Amino acid sequence: MKLFSTLLFALLVTFSSFSQSHKEEITKNAETYYEYMTNQNFDGVLDYMYPKVFDTASKEQMKAGMEQMFNSPDMKIEFVSNTVTDVTDKMEVENITYAAIFYNSKMRMTFISEKDKSEEEQKSFLEFMEGIMKTQFGETNVTSDLKTVSLLINMDANMFAIKDPKYDGWKFIGNDDTMKELVNSIIPESVRTALLKEKK
Numbered sequence: 001m002k003l004f005s006t007l008l009f010a011l012l013v014t015f016s017s018f019s020q021s022h023k024e025e026i027t028k029n030a031e032t033y034y035e036y037m038t039n040q041n042f043d044g045v046l047d048y049m050y051p052k053v054f055d056t057a058s059k060e061q062m063k064a065g066m067e068q069m070f071n072s073p074d075m076k077i078e079f080v081s082n083t084v085t086d087v088t089d090k091m092e093v094e095n096i097t098y099a100a101i102f103y104n105s106k107m108r109m110t111f112i113s114e115k116d117k118s119e120e121e122q123k124s125f126l127e128f129m130e131g132i133m134k135t136q137f138g139e140t141n142v143t144s145d146l147k148t149v150s151l152l153i154n155m156d157a158n159m160f161a162i163k164d165p166k167y168d169g170w171k172f173i174g175n176d177d178t179m180k181e182l183v184n185s186i187i188p189e190s191v192r193t194a195l196l197k198e199k200k
Helices: 002-038 042-048 051-055 059-070 119-137 177-186 189-197
Strands: 076-087 091-093 096-110 142-145 150-163 170-174
Touching: 002 042, 002 076, 002 096, 002 150, 002 170, 042 059, 042 170, 051 059, 051 177, 076 150, 091 189, 096 189, 119 142, 119 150, 150 189, 170 177, 177 189
Parallel strands: none
Antiparallel strands: 076 096, 091 096, 096 150, 142 150, 150 170
């Protein structure tokens, strides 16, 4: 009985360490991914994306879209912070391993096109944009700064980490409404349900 208890304890410790190991690895990779995003290293960001994402749009097209969005002469977008808050246990289906990553992101949008306008015009524009963003991100998650003509957006989101033997290391795919159809075609429903349920 004592031997059985010792073996069981050893197995539980090993499993716990193994489980923790994948969470630490995913967190480390996600932090690098977010750092690339913050520094606008789009090649680095794309290297971390699950390659099947590029079946709908090529790497070149996605990079061009990112550059256009982040280098707009009218609006500056910058990430203030991206923090991993949780990584779920992993799940393997047909030799592909999945996990869900939950994170908090803070993003600033500065409206360059409004800088030279009157304070009244700036205020009116900010109020308009703030209303639109609050509809999308929630009433308490958007604040405005008239001095810098900017909005600060706070959002809690999640994405999937995928370890596919066809590719090197963990890859990521965002999980939001704009990606829903693509995510559903890549991540099995049983996996999506099980992993996202862990956080509820």
